[in-house]
Amino acid sequence: MRPWNFSAGPSVLPVDVLEQAAREMLDWHGSGMSVMEMSHRGKEFMQIRDEAEQDLRDLLQVPDDFAVLFMQGGAQAQNAIVPMNLLGLAGHNQADYVVSGSWSKKSFKEAQRYGDVRLAASSEASTEINQQTQAGFSWFPTPDTWEVRATSSYVHVCANETIGGVEFNDWPLLSVPLVVDVSSNILSRPIDFSKVDMAYAGAQKNAGPAGLTIVIVRKDLLGGASEYCPSAFNYDLVAKSQSMFNTPPTYPIYMAGLVFKWLKTQGGVAAMEQRNQQKSELLYRYLDSSDFYHNQVEPSVRSRMNIPFLLAKPELDALFLAEAEKAGLLQLKGHKSVGGMRASIYNALPLAAVEALVAFMKDFEAKHG
Ligand SMILES: *Cc1c(COP(=O)(O)O)cnc(C)c1O
Numbered sequence: 120m121r122p123w124n125f126s127a128g129p130s131v132l133p134v135d136v137l138e139q140a141a142r143e144m145l146d147w148h149g150s151g152m153s154v155m156e157m158s159h160r161g162k163e164f165m166q167i168r169d170e171a172e173q174d175l176r177d178l179l180q181v182p183d184d185f186a187v188l189f190m191q192g193g194a195q196a197q198n199a200i201v202p203m204n205l206l207g208l209a210g211h212n213q214a215d216y217v218v219s220g221s222w223s224k225k226s227f228k229e230a231q232r233y234g235d236v237r238l239a240a241s242s243e244a245s246t247e248i249n250q251q252t253q254a255g256f257s258w259f260p261t262p263d264t265w266e267v268r269a270t271s272s273y274v275h276v277c278a279n280e281t282i283g284g285v286e287f288n289d290w291p292l293l294s295v296p297l298v299v300d301v302s303s304n305i306l307s308r309p310i311d312f313s314k315v316d317m318a319y320a321g322a323q324k325n326a327g328p329a330g331l332t333i334v335i336v337r338k339d340l341l342g343g344a345s346e347y348c349p350s351a352f353n354y355d356l357v358a359k360s361q362s363m364f365n366t367p368p369t370y371p372i373y374m375a376g377l378v379f380k381w382l383k384t385q386g387g388v389a390a391m392e393q394r395n396q397q398k399s400e401l402l403y404r405y406l407d408s409s410d411f412y413h414n415q416v417e418p419s420v421r422s423r424m425n426i427p428f429l430l431a432k433p434e435l436d437a438l439f440l441a442e443a444e445k446a447g448l449l450q451l452k453g454h455k456s457v458g459g460m461r462a463s464i465y466n467a468l469p470l471a472a473v474e475a476l477v478a479f480m481k482d483f484e485a486k487h488g
Contacts, residue, residue: 125451135381159363178383185337186338189372194332215275217238217241220256220283222277239274257285275298298316299319302324317334331368405477412430429453440452440460
């Protein structure tokens with residue numbers, strides 16, 4: 120059996136998908152070509168692209184008045200591409216950002232280079248919630264505290280802070296467009312497109328391999344890109360060319376397309392959400408029952424995808440990781456900015472993986488606690 124892979128990204132892919140890609144590597148559907156060797160404008164790849172878009176639309180119930188774009192540069196390129204495309208919308212070059220962790224802080228900093236970009240709210244400082252002190256970036260600023268200017272072109276938030284392990288999904292209905300970074304929780308739960316006007320994600324966490332960025336954007340937000348926006352990053356031009364303005368990342372689109380088909384066979388996003396709830400609850404329940412391990416995120420905004428935890432004895436971190444690896448549990452090391460451990464439990468990781476992790480953690484606690 121393959122070991123269980125808890126990487127935060129690039130991360131685990133469904134075995135079925137990897138096996139199918141291996142089978143089709145030399146000859147895709149009798150074409151005599153690998154997908155990597157095909158013209159992006161040929162009928163074979165057009166079919167792959169069209170099916171990937173349609174399957175993604177089906178899975179996320181993307182309304183018809185939204186464009187689905189397949190881009191490159193990852194989520195961090197979007198930190199610049201979003202303002203270059205959207206800042207001018209309301210005519211004041213303004214946007215407001217909610218900062219709830221490392222990723223949204225980066226988005227905010229990058230966007231400030233392009234216009235009058237302000238903080239709508241931040242959880243960087245610690246706060247009191249239910250008589251508990253919550254450390255910085257371990258809670259989420261609720262929408263009623265956001266300071267949104269009526270003249271802003273959009274508000275930017277991160278749905279799931281991959282490093283801090285904070286997830287928020289209860290979006291308000293705002294009077295300005297809401298742009299959401301869903302890099303690490305896309306397809307793990309539904310997205311409410313009656314409140315979200317644009318969602319974007321690097322594919323490499325929960326949707327496929329690195330190299331593809333998925334952008335889902337309401338069509339009436341297109342067409343207002345700044346003069347200096349690179350044409351290849353202009354949403355309107357990318358949308359008008361069916362993501363073929365320049366050569367798209369063909370192989371990652373194919374792989375993501377296989378993941379979308381796999382998700383459909385698994386019961387779609389609703390089934391995934393249920394599974395992810397079950398998986399994360401199992402791990403949180405154990406963490407909360409133990410004095411040896413600790414997750415510090417405010418319970419109502421704990422991520423279902425990325426679960427950071429600390430050992431009571433940090434001097435055992437290296438041993439924990441070495442023994443975990445021996446037990447077939449890979450890539451549990453926490454992000455260097457926060458230390459400790461992190462279990463990323465994306466769609467492709469089944470409940471059995473979390474059960475194996477909890478069993479290992481119990482055993483480790485019994486030996487060293
Ligand atoms: C990983 C990640 C990013 C950065 O993605 P790149 O594709 O490496 O640029 C941004 N936001 C979130 C929420 C992430 O998890």
